[in-house]
Amino acid sequence: MPVQALLSAGALIVLLLAATVMDMRTRRIPNALVVSGMVIALVAQAVAPAGEGLFASPWGSIGVVQSLLGLAAGLALFMPLHLFRALGAGDVKLMGMVGAWLGAPLLIGAAALTLLAGGVMALLVMLFSRTSRQVLANVRFMLTTALIGAQSGRLAGLDAPAPGSVRLPYAVAILVGTVAQLAWQLAQASH
Numbered sequence: 001m002p003v004q005a006l007l008s009a010g011a012l013i014v015l016l017l018a019a020t021v022m023d024m025r026t027r028r029i030p031n032a033l034v035v036s037g038m039v040i041a042l043v044a045q046a047v048a049p050a051g052e053g054l055f056a057s058p059w060g061s062i063g064v065v066q067s068l069l070g071l072a073a074g075l076a077l078f079m080p081l082h083l084f085r086a087l088g089a090g091d092v093k094l095m096g097m098v099g100a101w102l103g104a105p106l107l108i109g110a111a112a113l114t115l116l117a118g119g120v121m122a123l124l125v126m127l128f129s130r131t132s133r134q135v136l137a138n139v140r141f142m143l144t145t146a147l148i149g150a151q152s153g154r155l156a157g158l159d160a161p162a163p164g165s166v167r168l169p170y171a172v173a174i175l176v177g178t179v180a181q182l183a184w185q186l187a188q189a190s191h
Contacts, residue, residue, distance in 0.1 A: 011044070028088075
């Protein structure tokens with residue numbers, strides 16, 4: 001893997017670590033951090049020499065267009081989860097930042113691994129907080145409401161989570177999913 005790619009991976013991981021620390025402490029991801037990460041990604045793609053790909057591919061740098069497509073894909077993939085109040089807006093923007101670094105093709109893998117990491121994290125929190133009965137009752141209620149709404153032609157909106165409910169710092173899952181994708185890329189490049 002070229003030095004430029006390793007430096008870019010390192011920069012992305014540092015940005016994700018900063019977002020994770022902030023999310024764990026305050027349950028917020030600062031816009032300044034995310035926007036800075038997006039701008040740095042776009043600049044890095046613009047100045048990357050051809051053939052010195054950042055995370056890309058055998059054909060070199062993913063370029064600004066792919067970086068913008070990755071940013072848009074990251075926002076688009078996680079926006080529905082925000083609309084259903086499963087994720088905060090900062091998590092959506094953070095995944096957009098990841099997309100700006102990785103480009104759309106690699107973002108898909110990172111997003112899938114992020115969702116897997118988030119699911120495992122949610123299960124662990126549910127088990128250790130002894131809330132599994134309430135969580136399963138809530139899931140049953142949501143599915144029943146969605147099915148009835150779909151049959152009647154109207155989808156009911158979901159209520160906001162209760163004030164005392166556990167909020168996961170989803171930046172942890174985004175960090176884990178992205179690092180796993182980067183590790184996979186590194187393993188593929190070494191073959």
